[in-house]
Amino acid sequence: RSGQTVSVLIYGITKTNKAFCAKKRQQSYLRIGRCANSDPETFATLMNRMTRSFHALKTYPEQTLRIPLVCCNYYRFKESVMKHVEKICPNDQDYVEQLLDGYVNDVVNLICGDYTADSDKCDSIITDTPEWKKSLTYKSFVIPLAQVVESI
Template identity: 25%
Template sequence: MKLSKQVASILTFALKNAFKHLCKKGSKRAFELISATPCVNQANAEITKCYTSLVDIIQGIKYAEENKRIPHLCCEYYTLFPCLYERTKRFTKCTTKKMDIASDFVRNIFENIISLLCGDYTDQSDKCQTLGINV
């Protein structure tokens, strides 16, 4: 199976699984995510800037050396979360706990794909710095 099909398959599974857990009656995760929505709504424009920046950078990765495209993708993914926290901290409804809940939802969806693709290129390693990415 080609890598793109594997990634699509894993992402589909992750999304199904995430929503399956959210949609259960009395779901603690759903309650927590709903409790974080006032933050997400209040800071929507700033959150969008983080995602837009990530997408713009990902589109530019096609110009990187072929063997460094996935490492760059991985390292850029890890820059998303500091951006989210930094851009939302001034909003009264965005406590660290609310941002943790929202960020964990995103992480849970993408963690299997990131693990599959990224290997040693994690937010805890220094490999991203050697690529020129500051995580």
């Protein structure tokens, strides 16, 4: 199941990058880059927080909540990114949201079930996310995501 999850994620990233690199949408892709490069530290901090959460969730004691907590932590990441984009480059919000959705919506639809961005289900569990205090084994969230899926 973890292989399928990673394959779906890679497919979403590849599909989205191809769409954004096409002549028609190239300028929006460049705008996203300029936006992200205007404050790389904040975006890195947000990504690091999500990656740390995914590392911690691999061994979360309640197995049935591991995937929902992954989903909720992604939604928190996306919400934080979108709030920051609204502050530093509001004209690029739609492009950033399209990029994020293109990358992960297929995975979210595959694994998150009732835990959607619009649901209030995350409110009651997000604070249960353990804090990862060790150094990161992986700098990217992809392998920890696969490990969480594999762990159930």
